[in-house]
Each structure stands twice: as structure tokens, then as C-alpha cells.
Amino acid sequence: MKKQSNDILYQEESGYKDLLLRKSMKMRIMETLAFVIGMLLLSQFFDSRTDAFKIFAFAIAIAVVGLAPFLYKFTLRPSYTLTKTHLIIRMSGQETSYPLSEVEPIFEGRHLYRVGGKRQSLMVSRQFLNHLNERLYLYQKGKKRR
Template sequence: MKKPMSDVLYQEESSYKDMLLRKSMKMRIMETVAFVFGMMILAQFFPSDATAFKVLAFAIAIAVVGLSPFLYKAILRPMYKLTKTHLIISLSGEEKSYPLNEVEPIYEGRHVYRLSGKRESLMVSRQFLSHLNERLFYYQKGNKKRR
């Protein structure tokens, strides 16, 4: 659902820091699998008590965790838009629109929300999250008055 740019209250493209700190569980699992795969390859060439093995294992960990946000950003190109009535998330060119009545924060993590019943991690800045929470408050407050 495309919204005219005049309807967009706030728009943000995910930064490296946002993608590093606010990854979804799926992304974290993919990183873990990549690390394990790298360690299995490394174990074929070096004994586990060798200094080179330890240094390279540390390098693999840094590479997987540190470089994955660049890869996610290149592949997913995440863009988040907030309108008066919807949260619009664009990943890999595919845009999904969630009505604000189907968006609710989950308090175990500040960037984790329930969107249409599914738990999602939003890879956005604190500023965007504060705009979203403010908009949710106004939206819910307005709906209570109409009842």
C-alpha cells in the first residue's frame, strides 16, 4: 500500500548501528550458523590449541558480527515510514503496511513490537521508536474517545 509522501510523518532508513544493535532473531541465528560454519572450516586447517586457531576464530567472530549489518543493508535495504494511521516497512523492495491498531510494543525489548500478531524487531533509531510510540499513544487515545 503506497502512501503519498505528504501523509508520511516520519521516515528512516536503517543505519549500520541500528542494524548491528536491533537485529531480528532470524538474523542472529544466521550469524551463528555463519560463525559455526567458519569455525568448522578453520578446524580443518589448525589444531584447536594453536595460537593461529584462536586468533583466526576471534577474527571470524568480529567479521561475522561486524560485517553482517553491511550485508543486511545491501540486501534488505530497510526503510521505515510512519503515517498517521500506518507503519510501513520496506525490506528488499517489498513494502508491508501495518495499521497502528495492529501495532503494539512488547516490553521485553524496546525495539520489539507485535505487528499484526507477529513478533518483529524494528531496526530503527531511538528517535523513530519514540515517534512511533508517541503516534501509538495518540492513536489509541483517539480510538478510546470514539467509543
């Protein structure tokens, strides 16, 4: 669904910090599994009491946590667009548009929202979340007047 440029209120592509701090539970589980697999492979080559094992374990942890946002950015290419009436989420080239009536915050001040009936983590900056919350407030206020 293409929106005209004058209809767009705020648009943002997810940055490294957003992907690092606001990833979904599914992404966190995948990172944990990658770490566990890395540790299992490492334990095959080194005794767990050696310094080399401890250094490589620390390196695996840094690699999994630190490099995962780059992988997410490269594969998912997440971008978010806020219009007057819709929240448009683009992931992996697929664009999904949700009317603001289907968007509601789950926790105040957090990045978790119920979007289209599903719990979703929005990997965007605080500025975008502030704009979204403001727009949702105005939408709810306008809806109550009717």
C-alpha cells in the same frame, strides 16, 4: 501502498548501528550458524591450541558480527515510514503497510513489536521508536474517546 508526502510523519532507512543492535532472532541465528561453520572449517586446518587458530577464530567472530549489518543493509535495504494511520515497512523491495491498530509494543522501550499479529524486531533508531510510540499513544487515546 503509496502515501502522499504530506501524510508522512517520519521516515528512516536502517543504519549500521540499528542493524547491529536491533536485528531479529532469525538474523542472530544465521550469524551464529555462520560462526559455527567458520569455526568448523578453521578446525580442519589448525590445531585448536595454536595461536594461529585463536587469532583466526577471533577474526571470524569480528567478521561475522561486524560485517553482517553491511550484508543486511545491502540485501534487505530496510526502510520504515510512519504516517498518521500506518506503519510502512519496506524490506527487499517489498512494501507492507500495517494500520496502527495492528502495531503494539511487546516490551516497553525496546525495538520489539507485535506487527500484524507477528512478533517483529524494528531495526530503526530510538528517534523513530519514540515517534512510533508517541503516535501509538495518540492513536490509543483517540480510540478510547470514541
